Amino acid sequence: MNRQISVVVVDDHPFFRDGLSRGLAASGRIRVLGEADDGRSGIAMITDLKPDVAVVDQQMPDLTGTDVVHAVIRDGLPTKVLLLSAVTDSVVVFDALREGAAGYVSKNSDRDAIIGAVERVSKGETVVPPELAGGLVAQIRAHAQPDAPALSERESQVLNGFARGLSIPQIAAELYIGASTVKTHAANLYQKLGVSDRAAAVAEGMRRRLIE
Missing domain, CATH: 3.40.50.2300 (Response regulator)
Incomplete structure (x- = not known):
C-alpha cells in the first residue's frame, strides 16, 4: 500500500x-x-x-x-x-x-x-492552470533563466508546437510522423522538464528559453 x-x-x-x-x-x-x-x-x-x-x-x-x-x-x-x-x-x-x-x-x-x-x-x-499557458509566456520570457536541459530535435519541435497551440495530431501532421510518435516525444519532454502536461511544459520551456 x-x-x-x-x-x-x-x-x-x-x-x-x-x-x-x-x-x-x-x-x-x-x-x-x-x-x-x-x-x-x-x-x-x-x-x-x-x-x-x-x-x-x-x-x-x-x-x-x-x-x-x-x-x-x-x-x-x-x-x-x-x-x-x-x-x-x-x-x-x-x-x-x-x-x-x-x-x-x-x-x-x-x-x-x-x-x-x-x-x-x-x-x-x-x-499551473492550463488556461494560463499562453498568458504566462510574456512573464516567463521577461524572467527567463538559461538552466536548460538538452532536448532532442523532435522534443524541441513538439515543445514549440505546444507553445503555438497545436494539438498532438496537428504536430504529427506538420512533422509527417505518427501521433503515437509525437506522444512518445512529449512523454520524454515532460520527464526532462519535470512536468506532466502541455501547459506546464510550455511554462517551463519558456522559463528555460527552450521555446523559439
Whole structure:
C-alpha cells in the first residue's frame, strides 16, 4: 500500500477550509495533519508538522499565500506549497512560481483536480492552470533563466508546437510522423522538464528559453 501524502490546509474561510480538508481526506490517498486560518499560523504549523504538501489560499489578510511560500523556502522546509485562488492571473501565478510555489490551482477546480494537483506536486511536478499557458509566456520570457536541459530535435519541435497551440495530431501532421510518435516525444519532454502536461511544459520551456 502506498504511503499517504501528508497535507496541511491553510485558508481563512472556514467553510472552504473544512470542505477542502474533507475532500482531500475522502480520497484515501491524503492525510490532513492540520488546518490553519491565516498565513502566520500556517507557517508555524508547516514548520512544526513538516507535511509533504501545504495547500494554501493565495488571498488571505496579513500574509498572502506567496508570503507563506517565501517563508517555507527561506527556512529550508521540505514542504511543497500548492496555492489555491479564485483569481488566476498570469502575473500573480508567475510571481508565486518564481518565489518557489510548487503549483497554482483555481479554487473553482473540482475535487478530483485539486487532489490530482496535490499528488503531482508531492512528486516534485509543477502544476499551473492550463488556461494560463499562453498568458504566462510574456512573464516567463521577461524572467527567463538559461538552466536548460538538452532536448532532442523532435522534443524541441513538439515543445514549440505546444507553445503555438497545436494539438498532438496537428504536430504529427506538420512533422509527417505518427501521433503515437509525437506522444512518445512529449512523454520524454515532460520527464526532462519535470512536468506532466502541455501547459506546464510550455511554462517551463519558456522559463528555460527552450521555446523559439
